[in-house]
Amino acid sequence: MLDTDLFAQGYALLLEYGLNLLQAIAVLVGGLWGTSLINRFLKRIFERSELDASLKGFLLSLSSILLKIMVYISALGMLGVEMTSFIAILGAAGLAIGMALSGTLQNFAGGVMILLFKPYKVGDFIEAQGYAGTVKEIQIFVSILTSPDNKTIFIPNGPLATGSLINYSTQDTRRIEWTIGIAYGDDLDVAYSVLNKILEEEDRVFSDPAPYIGLTDLADSSVNITVRAWVSSGDFFAVKQSLTERVYREFDSHGLNIPFPQTDIRIYKP
DSSP: OHHHHHHHHHHHHHHHHHHHHHHHHHHHHHHHHHHHHHHHHHHHHHHHSOOOHHHHHHHHHHHHHHHHHHHHHHHHHHTTOOHHHHHHHHHHHHHHHHHHTHHHHHHHHHHHHHHHHOSOOTTOEEEETTEEEEEEEEOSSEEEEEOTTSOEEEEEHHHHHHSOEEETTSOSEEEEEEEEEEOTTSOHHHHHHHHHHHHHHOTTSOSSSOOEEEEEEEOSSOEEEEEEEEEEGGGHHHHHHHHHHHHHHHHHHTTOOOOOOOOOOOOOOO
């Protein structure tokens, strides 16, 4: 009789908790599948909307995390876990985890600050934390850059929001500056004439503001001339490379020497 009662109680418990377990698994699987559908739906909506590309990636990441948390909590509720006690435990654990992951929370706060104040956005070319590249995505905790040689760079948002950063894409124009040395004894007027000719023949150099050419330094081995010219930001590297090459070729054809550091040694014999 006792064995029959125990068997009946065990069967009842198995039936009760087994059903709860199956329901929890169903909620978990269905919830994660539904989360995936919702994220794809939101992605389509964001792609058709006029939201900033930086904000789209951030919102998608945030919505995915929040939906998954809701699914896990619902599945635990199906198992009979008291949600009030669970939430209290979760809050205490969250505090401990938050203290342990303070850097991660700083990165989250940094991502929010970046989206609010917009020091850069997707598509901008920036330099920060010792790296330079085009911003491809701004996620909750990191920003993803692509370097000019096609490397993928992940930089935490916290340092990006609080540290120094150069954004090369915010201005339409940039100024190129060269320091060109000629040898002592070379004709300075000829150097000025050649440089003016090179700048005038380069269509990508702006005439307003006008280029600047001037003697700036009498160095140990050279007479240094500084050249400054304004160009479109997109032409910066191409124009700098092109004009540097032309200066080398034109100076040589006009008898102007570009000196290198050298030292004269004189030996006196008694």
